[in-house]
Structures are given as structure tokens and as C-alpha cells.
Amino acid sequence: MTTTAEDTATLSTRQRAKLRSRLVDDHKATELLISRLVSDLDSFQHSRQDAPVDDEHDPEGPTLAFERSQSTAILGQTRIHLSQIESALEHIDGGTYGVCVTCHKPIPVARLEVRPYSTQCVGCASKVR
Structure with missing residues (x-):
């Protein structure tokens, strides 16, 4: 994607x-x-x-x-x-x-629509796992 x-x-x-x-x-x-x-x-x-x-x-x-x-x-x-x-x-x-707490870049709107309480962008969130 x-x-x-x-x-x-x-x-x-x-x-x-x-x-x-x-x-x-x-x-x-x-x-x-x-x-x-x-x-x-x-x-x-x-x-x-x-x-x-x-x-x-x-x-x-x-x-x-x-x-x-x-x-x-x-x-x-x-x-x-x-x-x-x-x-x-x-x-x-x-x-x-809507700002990633890790990299300070905007969190994609699509992610916030799915998880409005997200604190990280997809890239940073996937690094945690």
C-alpha cells in the first residue's frame, strides 16, 4: 500500500x-x-x-x-x-x-479513522512489535 x-x-x-x-x-x-x-x-x-x-x-x-x-x-x-x-x-x-509521538510526523488519516486513539504512525507502531 x-x-x-x-x-x-x-x-x-x-x-x-x-x-x-x-x-x-x-x-x-x-x-x-x-x-x-x-x-x-x-x-x-x-x-x-x-x-x-x-x-x-x-x-x-x-x-x-x-x-x-x-x-x-x-x-x-x-x-x-x-x-x-x-x-x-x-x-x-x-x-x-494526529502527530506520531515517536517520529513527530502526521499519522495517516486512514489510520486515525480506524483507530482514533492511535499515538503512532504505522511505521513506528510496527517497529514496536
Whole structure:
């Protein structure tokens, strides 16, 4: 895939506003998901309070432990995602959005449309792996 001048051009005001709107919507949805996950974890905790703690012999024990573990992992990943969104919004407000934090070149618009919270251009992001 070749990069065109348009792909690496600085974001227009309209593009920035559109991406900001998507980030704000994603922020709201992510906060809601975090709230639900925290509620689920609280439910797991309350459901285990009255039950024996012996997961090995409790037929529901492994299932509840797995669900709690899975929800905890998803909650952690979701909080990281929320932090990425908040960082992107700060960069928009600070005027540095769409600039690679590594090479300081513009991040292609197409990349930002797919991952509006990206902090690196494709080249720099691929070097990390």
C-alpha cells in the first residue's frame, strides 16, 4: 500500500471534529461498559459471600471463579482503552492530535479513522512489535 500526500496531510478541522465526536461516543460507551463490569464483579462477590469458599468441591465454584477472572481481565483492558481515549481527547484539545509521538510526523488519516486513539504512525507502531 502506498502512502499518498493526502494520507499524511494534517487533519482538517472537519476531520478532527468528526474523530473527536467518535472518541467522545466511544468514551461514553467505554465508561458504561466499565460500570457494567464493576457491577458484575460485585455480583460475583455477593454471590460467593453466602456460599462455601471451597471452589474445588463446589460445582458452581470453577464457573464463578472463571467468570470473575474473565471479567477482571476485560475490566483491565477496558480501563486501558478508556485511558487511550482520554489521552487522544487531551491531544485534540492540546493541538497535538494526529502527530506520531515517536517520529513527530502526521499519522495517516486512514489510520486515525480506524483507530482514533492511535499515538503512532504505522511505521513506528510496527517497529514496536
